[in-house]
Amino acid sequence: MTIVEKASALDARLGTLLVPAGGFAARARRDALERLTAMGLPGRRDEYWRWTNPTDFAATEPKPAKALAEDEAPIFGTLDRLKIVFVDGVFDAAASDDLALEGIEIARLADAPDVNWASGFYGTLEAAGQVPVKRPFATLNTVAATDGVLIRVTGKPSKPVNVIYIHKSDRSDPILHHCIRLEPGAELTLLENGPAGARFNGVMEVDVADGARFHHVRAQGRDHDPRAITHIFARIGAEALFKSFTLTVNGVLTRNECVLSLIGDDAVAHVAGAALGDGAKDAFHHDDTVFITHDALRGESRQVFKKVLKHGAQGIFQGKILVKPGAQKTDGYQISQSLLMDDDCQFLGKPELEIYADDVKCSHGSTTGAIDETALFYLRSRGVPVEEARALLVLSFLADAIEEIEDEGLKDEIVSRLESWLARHRD
C-alpha cells in the first residue's frame, strides 16, 4: 500500500469506531490518534506482516463468526478465582464477581474515575513498544478501546483474577485495553479465557515493579471462526518476574504479540505458547510475534513456542531478542518448534537475535518436521493404539511449553484441554 492508500484505509477504519469521549484516558487517546495517523495501518507488503495478512484486522467490518455452542465445562471453572466477564466486549456485571479483594484494586476503563492510578499510564507501554517496529493495531486499540480492566496490585491477593470473554454475536468487534500494575513486591496471577468476539483487538499493559511477580495464563477458546489480534506490553523491574503462557486451539486467524522490556537488573521474563490447529474446519492461522528487550544487567528471558498443525494449518513465529549495549550477563533463550501432522501444513518463522553487549549468552533454536515415526512405532509395539500413541507424542512435544506454567492446578487445567482437543481431532 502506498502512504495515501494507508491513510485512506485508516480513515475508513476510524470512521467505524466509536471513540469514547472524556474520561481520564482522553489525552492518551488523542496522542495515540496522532501517532496512528502518522503510521497508518499495515498492509500486505509490510515486512512485519510478511506471513500474516493484516487485511482482516484493518477492514472496517469484521467477518462474521459463529459462536461455538458450549459442549464442555469452562476452563478454570473449578478454581477459586475472581471473575470479570465481558460478553462480546461488554462488561457483564451480573456474571462477574464483586471486584473488591484484599491487596488489589480493580476498576474498569469504561467507568473509572477521572483521577486514578492509570491516568499517566494508559497507553505509555504501548507507545514505548512502537520502536523499532510499528504496531498500529495496538495504537488503534489505545485510541478506541471501549473497556478493559485496571488492576493495581499492592499485596498478595488470595486468589487469581480471571477475565472471561464470551462470544455470542456473529458480528461483535470488541476492543479491550487492560492496564495492570504490580507495586514492588506484589504478586498476581491473571487468567484469561474465551474468544472475546467475532473479531477481537486486545491490549494489555503490564508494569511489574521491582521484586513483583506476575503470572499470566490464557486460553483463547475453541471457536473456529473468530479473528483475534492481541498485544501484551510489559515492563519488568529489578528482580521482578513475568511469566505468560497462552493456549490457542482453533481460530481462523490469531496474532499474539508480546513486547517485553527488562529494565531492572536480575529481571526474569518467560513467555510460552502452545497452539493446536486443525484446518479441516475452516482455516487455522496462528502467529506468535515476540520482541524482548534486555536493557539491564543479568536479565533472563525465555521464549518457548510449540505448534501442532493439521490439515493445512499455518503456524508463524517471529521472535526477537534485543540486547542493548551494557546489558551484560544477559541470558536469552528462544525455541520455536512445529509438528506438522500432514503434508499441507506450513510453518514460517523468523527467530532473530540483535546483540550489542559481549558478555551474554543468547541462543535460539527452531525445528520443524513430522511426528517421530520411530517413537510412534515403539509405542505401537508396546500395544498402544496408534491414535493414542500419536496423542501421547503430541503432548510430550508440548511439554516444554506447558512446563512454563508454575502452578500445578493451572497446568492440569491446560493439559486437560489439550487432551480433549486431541481426542476430538483424531483421524
Add this chain to the structure above:
Amino acid sequence: MEQQIEVREGVDRETIETVQNMGSYKYGWETEIEMDYAPKGLSEDIVRLISAKNDEPEWMLDWRLKAYRRWITMTPPTWALLDIPKIDFQDIYYYARPKSMETRPTSLDEVDPKLLATYEKLGIPLKEQALLAGVTAPEGERQVAVDAVFDSVSVGTTFREKLAEAGVIFCSISEAIREHPELVKKYLGSVVPQSDNFYATLNSAVFSDGSFVYIPPGVKCPMELSTYFRINAENTGQFERTLIIADKGAYVSYLEGCTAPKRDTAQLHAAVVEIVIEEDSEVKYSTVQNWFPGDEDGKGGIYNFVTKRADCRGDRAKVMWTQVETGSAITWKYPSCLLRGNDSQGEFYSIAIANNMQQADTGTKMVHLGKNTRSRIVSKGISAGRAQNTYRGLVSIHPKATDSRNYTQCDSLLIGDKCGAHTVPYIEVKNNSSRVEHEATTSKVDDDQLFYCRTRGMDEEEAVALVVNGFCREVLQALPMEFAMEAQSLVAISLEGSVG
C-alpha cells in the same frame, strides 16, 4: 585424520607468526600504471562505451541497455542492518583499463610486466608452472589455473591450453561473449536475472569483465580454477560478472580472491556470480574476500555489494559455497542455492569477520524446490571493535520439495562491548515430510580458554587468534588447502588491535 591435525597445527603456528610480523592490511599498496578511463558517471553512452571496448555483439549491448533502463527506475535496498552512506553513482568511473591492455595480449608473455609483477606481489604468480605462493608442493603437483582481473579488465588466464585439452573453457567473460556466444546467450542472466536487485541490475548494465567457465558433460576439471580480483585505480567501481556452467556429470572447484589498495575514499564493488549446475554435477566455490576494510575510523574501504547464486537444475546436482569475509568496509552478500533438481544439495560455509568500523550483512538462501533436497548452513560471525555483523538467511522448503532436509547453525562471537552481532534467519516449511533445524548462539571469547592460552605463554592477541580459529574450524576445514592457510592467517590479521 592425522594429516588434518598436522595441517592445523602448522597453520596455527603460522597464524601466530603472521600476527607478529605483519602490518594490518598486507595488500594496501598501489600499482603505478597508466590507465585509460571512461568518463566519470553513468549513462547510456557509458554502457555503449563499455560494450564497444569489449567488442561486443549487438545483442549484448541490447541486454545491457535493457538492464540500464530498468536500473534507473530502481532504488537501493534498505532492509539490511547496514548504515550505508549515500553513494553518488555519477561520481564513479565505470571503466578503467591499464593502457598497456589496449591491444589485447594474445598470451601471458605479452602482458605488461608491471601487471604480472602486481600479481606476483599479491602471491598469485601468473605463471603456468607455479603454485600459489607460500605453499609447498604436496605430493603430486597441484595446479591452479588463474584468471586475473585488474580493475575493469581480465589481464590473463593461465593453463588455457591444458584445460582446453579436457574440453574445459576458462576465459574472461568478454572473450566468452565473442567466442562462445551460444553458451553466454543461453546462460547469462538465467540464474540472476537482470531485474533481480538494484546492484545486480547495475552490474548487468555495466559489467566490464569477469570469468567464464564451462565444464562439458562428464568432465572432472583437471585442476582448480581461480579468479583474482584486484581493484587498483582510484574512484573506480569494479563490476565483474562470473558465469560458471557445470554440464551433466561435471566437477569443478573454483577459488576467488580479492584485494584493493588503502584509500581514504570508499569504492564500490558490485559483482554477480551465476552458477549453473546440471544433473549429477558438482561445483565448489570458495572465496577469500580481503578487500580493503577501511581504516580504524571507517574511512575508505570497499563497499562489497555482491549477488551470488547457484542453480542446481538437474537431479543430484551439488553446490558448496565457502566464504571467508574479512575485508570490505560494508559487505552485502548472500550466496544462494536454488535446489531445483531432485536429490540436489546445497551447502554454505561462512566466516564473516568485522573489526573496527566494518559492517557485514551476509548469509545465504536455500530454496528447496526438488524432492529429497538437502542443505546445510554453517555460519560463524565474529565482531570486534565497533563493527556490526549480521547473519541473514532464508531456508524455504516448498510444498513439492518433499523429504527435504536443512540444518542451520549460526554462531556469533563478540570481542569487546562496542560491537554487535545479529542473526536474522527466515524459515519457511511447507510440507511435513521435510525436516528443518536451526540453531544459533551468541557468546564472547571464553575467558577460560584465553587464560589457558596465556598460561602456555601466548600473549593476549595470539590467544584470541587461536581461540577464534578454533571457533571457525568447521568452516576452515571446508576450504581447499591453500585457501584454508591463507584464511587462518587472515583471521588473525583481521582481528588485530581488537584486544587490549
